[in-house]
Amino acid sequence: MRNGVSVAVAAMAVFSLALIPIAAQAPAATASGYRGSRTPDGKPNLNGIWQTFSTAHWNLEAHTADDGIPAGQSVVEGNDIPYQPAALALRRANFEKGRASDPLAKCHLPGVPRITYIPFPFQIVQTPKHVSMLYEYSNVTRIIYTDGTPHPPPLELWMGDSRGRWEGDTLVVDVTQFNDMTWFDMAGNFHSDALHVVERYTPLDADHVRYEATIEDPKVFTRPWKMNLLLYRRLEQNLQILDYVCVDFVQRKYLTSK
Amino acid sequence: MVSLVLATVFLSLASGSAGQAPAARTAAAGTYTPPRTPDGQPDMQGMWLPGGEGLPMERASIVLPPPPVDPNAAPAAGGGRGGRGNAAQRPTMIVDPPDGKVPFQPWALEKRNEIIDKQDNFAFVDPRVRCLPAGVPRVNLPIVFNTYQILQTPGHVVFLYEWSHLYRDIPLDGRPHVDPKIRLWMGDPRGRWEGNTLVVDSTNFTDKTHLLGNGAPAVGVPAGALTGGQGVFHSEALHVIERFTMTDANTIAYEATLEDPKVFTRPFKIGWNAFQRAPKDHQLYEYACFEGDHDTVRRMTGVDIDPTLNVGGR
Numbered sequence: 004m005r006n007g008v009s010v011a012v013a014a015m016a017v018f019s020l021a022l023i024p025i026a027a028q029a030p031a032a033t034a035s036g037y038r039g040s041r042t043p044d045g046k047p048n049l050n051g052i053w054q055t056f057s058t059a060h061w062n063l064e065a066h067t068a069d070d071g072i073p074a075g076q077s078v079v080e081g082n083d084i085p086y087q088p089a090a091l092a093l094r095r096a097n098f099e100k101g102r103a104s105d106p107l108a109k110c111h112l113p114g115v116p117r118i119t120y121i122p123f124p125f126q127i128v129q130t131p132k133h134v135s136m137l138y139e140y141s142n143v144t145r146i147i148y149t150d151g152t153p154h155p156p157p158l159e160l161w162m163g164d165s166r167g168r169w170e171g172d173t174l175v176v177d178v179t180q181f182n183d184m185t186w187f188d189m190a191g192n193f194h195s196d197a198l199h200v201v202e203r204y205t206p207l208d209a210d211h212v213r214y215e216a217t218i219e220d221p222k223v224f225t226r227p228w229k230m231n232l233l234l235y236r237r238l239e240q241n242l243q244i245l246d247y248v249c250v251d252f253v254q255r256k257y258l259t260s261k
Numbered sequence: 262m263v264s265l266v267l268a269t270v271f272l273s274l275a276s277g278s279a280g281q282a283p284a285a286r287t288a289a290a291g292t293y294t295p296p297r298t299p300d301g302q303p304d305m306q307g308m309w310l311p312g313g314e315g316l317p318m319e320r321a322s323i324v325l326p327p328p329p330v331d332p333n334a335a336p337a338a339g340g341g342r343g344g345r346g347n348a349a350q351r352p353t354m355i356v357d358p359p360d361g362k363v364p365f366q367p368w369a370l371e372k373r374n375e376i377i378d379k380q381d382n383f384a385f386v387d388p389r390v391r392c393l394p395a396g397v398p399r400v401n402l403p404i405v406f407n408t409y410q411i412l413q414t415p416g417h418v419v420f421l422y423e424w425s426h427l428y429r430d431i432p433l434d435g436r437p438h439v440d441p442k443i444r445l446w447m448g449d450p451r452g453r454w455e456g457n458t459l460v461v462d463s464t465n466f467t468d469k470t471h472l473l474g475n476g477a478p479a480v481g482v483p484a485g486a487l488t489g490g491q492g493v494f495h496s497e498a499l500h501v502i503e504r505f506t507m508t509d510a511n512t513i514a515y516e517a518t519l520e521d522p523k524v525f526t527r528p529f530k531i532g533w534n535a536f537q538r539a540p541k542d543h544q545l546y547e548y549a550c551f552e553g554d555h556d557t558v559r560r561m562t563g564v565d566i567d568p569t570l571n572v573g574g575r
Contacts, residue, residue, distance in 0.1 A: 043299050112426075112547075133412065155546075245443060245445060
């Protein structure tokens with residue numbers, strides 16, 4: 004197990020963002036304005052149903068409206084994603100191929116961070132050892148271990164492997180071991196299998212969480228970059244997670260188009 | 262157990278590996294008192310593995326002839342799958358009716374046989390082979406590469422299933438079922454604790470899943486179908502009541518009463534020790550089912566469900 008982690012760490016250490024072994028990370032006392040409820044072990048209580056409201060799903064960068072696509076400002080710090088030149092050409096080619104090339108059009112797992120900002124709600128189930136996320140879209144789940152366990156030996160996963168720790172009231176999640184088959188949005192923004200994501204969930208009050216994801220991928224980008232979103236707690240009284248089984252929709256589409 | 266993109270062909274083989282006697286009947290409830298969660302629920306949390314491998318789901322209508330006698334073989338331990346021994350006395354998942362058979366109405370039995378006969382036709386293929394959600398109670402039937410994780414928070418019990426990343430969030434607050442216009446692949450579960458037993462009432466199902474379906478291919482399934490194809494279909498009128506009871510620190514006994522007056526002549530009941538505590542440090546991994554399934558479906562039925570994904574490409 005330790006060897007596997009070392010290999011993963013070595014592979015990721017190309018960039019200057021230090022990947023600190025989770026087990027060695029002591030919770031830092033950060034200043035927090037959070038006054039919402041807490042779990043019995045003293046963490047901000049994130050249990051409940053959440054959703055982002057942004058246009059990131061369609062395009063992370065600033066974009067004009069198109070048929071069925073609302074216009075939107077960039078969610079990327081500095082506005083533009085810092086692609087290497089060849090990668091930028093590939094992104095343009097992805098965009099030109101259109102929506103049907105989006106892996107989500109084939110009902111493939113959306114990857115991280117995209118699952119966070121697709122326009123469907125998700126439920127957080129928080130225990131002392133995990134923060135689990137149950138997504139309405141395609142019954143996707145994530146289990147974020149917060150028990151100090153390391154990433155397993157290198158795997159290739161659609162959703163990556165998530166290990167978290169609390170830094171004060173902020174949940175910091177290290178996500179690695181991705182494949183290269185997911186996109187960040189419908190506009191063709193993409194990554195390689197060297198993707199490494201660090202998410203930060205910072206509760207602002209009982210019903211709002213600041214969501215930041217730092218993206219590094221030395222095969223595709225010139226430097227790490229960051230996106231900023233907000234998670235809103237859904238407060239409708241009869242709300243519950245329903246289902247969106249895209250496997251059925253996709254299979255039926257191809258059957259009827261034959 | 263790392264299952265990334267596994268061909269669903271294994272579904273048809275899933276329950277056959279255990280040569281030992283099937284799991285004992287579920288033990289009587291009330292003899293074990295599990296520890297409590299901070300909010301006072303019986304604590305079922307942790308990683309679990311499927312129990313009941315090798316237990317046939319129903320009593321076979323056709324008893325296969327005994328295998329050739331091998332004079333060098335050890336005496337049979339008895340109880341294994343495969344039609345040997347006294348079929349009428351072997352335990353099955355179906356505990357009621359006593360004959361161990363699904364109580365189909367006559368028209369429904371005909372439809373079931375048609376489903377079995379056409380397992381090489383995409384429109385009839387076992388929905389689980391198509392990577393569609395397993396539904397209930399089938400999600401709790403043993404397949405060898407599955408892992409279950411149970412989480413409990415105040416007011417909720419959550420089941421996570423490795424197979425095709427399914428989950429069930431079971432609210433315990435007594436809220437009513439959702440509007441009948443909403444149909445859900447995994448149903449709409451409502452839970453309550455009766456002593457140490459979690460009782461889950463589920464409605465609002467689709468008519469697209471199959472209730473049962475582990476084990477060897479049914480008699481009559483075309484040889485090339487790569488599917489168990491047991492054909493135990495149901496209607497949207499399905500109502501499932503499940504009972505989960507820890508009988509010791511490492512075992513959860515499971516019972517489910519299934520009623521659907523449009524398809525069956527009477528409610529019927531299944532039961533066995535469906536959850537066995539996983540070894541320490543066992544984890545649940547990603548199981549991306551559909552992402553690798555188009556090729557299986559194409560080979561099995563000749564239907565290409567995603568022409569952009571052929572021959573190992575994407």
